[in-house]
Amino acid sequence: MANIQLRNVVKAFGAAKVIKGVDLEIRRGEFMVFVGPSGCGKSTLLRLIAGLETITSGDLLFDGERMNSVLPSKRGIAMVFQSYALYPHMTVYENMAFGMKLAGASKEELDARVRRAARMLQIDHLLERLPRQLSGGQRQRVAIGRAITRDPRVFLFDEPLSNLDAALRVATRLEIAKLHHEMRDVTMIYVTHDQVEAMTLADRICVLRDGRVEQVGTPAELYDHPANLFVAGFIGSPRMNFIEGPIAAEHGCATLGVRSEHLDLVSEEEGTWTGRVVHAEDLGSDNYLFVDMGLSEPVIVRQPGKVAVAMGEQVWLRPQPGRLHRFDGNGQPIPVPMAAE
């Protein structure tokens, strides 16, 4: 329901600047993901929006209204924490009702809202339990339910999946995506260091590094047109191959980037580059070949299906035309990707 604007937001802890001037607009009803390596300030940025930390300078606006000094509970936000942060001594029902009870909601309204949220997340049979009687996945649902009950205009998630095991993580990810579709008018901001979560959930992703925004865009934009070397390397798994030296110079750039799926194994005559296979990872559906081309790191080639390549064998590679990313000495992209050959 809210359009969020950050204008030159700075956060400093003493002398250490953690957020170094962030300008960002998050649209109404959008699912925005903050992603970046640890220590990049993504959680701090979320906490600034939540009001758990005070903004050192700059403005935070919700629908044009300045929020810098508004109490967290008055901002119309709800937050889901990494560690769930349920009140251990309250039942699930009391946990979900606590915020509204403090706000002075009537008993009927409170009851109706809690039950609606519980139904939405299929936790209505757990309402009388204590948090310690629930599994990790159930606890996270209750935490989400508590947030829904508040009927927020902005939903904040602080790495909500990192305490869950792999299978549960995928299931809960789906759950959150579903939630976003059901609550179309609620703006959601989600913090993660996992770029897979970012790619699958986000309407738009904001890549942060060292307290600054590196790039904001849809997952596809970030994947296909990274704004710089850092984003190119951070988004996508396996990491984009970076080739420097003479090969890059041939293409008129300092660093040549090519994703693993944009390299084809070809015959000797067709091959542009060559190298020896030093390692192979078989993921069942895909094969990752690590090819040593005499560069500082082996180049990763992704091949669908089974590939019979022996260790140490020489292979020839050809990058797919139009799929090369060129970066200059400062890590900035050189526009108009040059076709290979």
Next chain:
Amino acid sequence: METLTFLLWQLVRFAIFLAVALAVTFPFLYAVLAAGERGEEDRSPAGLFWRGMFWLVVGLIVLVAVFPFYYAILSSLETGTALFRVNYLPESFNLANYRDVLTRPAFVRAVGNSVFVATITVIAALILAVTASYALARVRFRGRGLLLMTILAVSMFPQIAVLSGLYELINWLGLYNTPWSLILSYTIFTLPFTVWVLTTFMRDLPIEIEEAAIMDGASPWIIITRVFMPLLWPALVTTGLLAFIGAWNEFLFALTFTISENQRTVPVAIAIFTGASVQEIPWGPIMAASVLVTVPLIVLVLVFQRKIVAGLTAGGVKG
């Protein structure tokens, strides 16, 4: 030369004491460890032996702790010369001492005073300590560490060192010979411990729970009373109980700050029990009174022991 010999002898005695103490405790410790290591399931002769040793150790500890009280009960049920005969099993069941004690108005009044003083001390100490420890554990401010150390340093002084100063203070406040003088001084003496224990507990509570409460619109007061207090329940019971016992047993301040018979607390009242003549120490009534004032403490400990549920916070975060 004589002093040197004396010191030497003291040293030798100390060494012997230490050796005996170690020789006695070490097998005990070993027995406990061995029994623990083998577990309940071990049915081999060695396992049974060590389990037996373990229970022997437990029995000895209980004996050492409980025997004085048991002997007090025995003595309280005896009168006349029977008091001075050594016996380990009950020989008489005479409630005369209890009747004697309970008909002394000064004693009954003293029990009432003690209950009042100890209860108010606990309440005051807990309210002050909970709010102080919230600030010390959760609010970032300059000089927090120094303040904590200062609070701890207060408990460094022995009672006798501050007695005269405190006496002046109490006089100046006009509290002399009132229960409030004792409440004030006991609160001062229990607060450092209470604050420290609660600060440690409070610091261990996950910060996310507090932040979730902030997002839910809770003020610091609501956070303390509705979120933290229920989680701190075990710590509150423990520190409250210790504060209560401290106030209940305290003697020096009670003797100094009260003068009239109807303001005294139990320890002082018992100490100045008088017998039939000046030469006679009324051991029977003293023992009966001691038993009477110890029983409430034992009951309190037993009741709250059940309430101290470990792992109350389990499940709130992660896990």
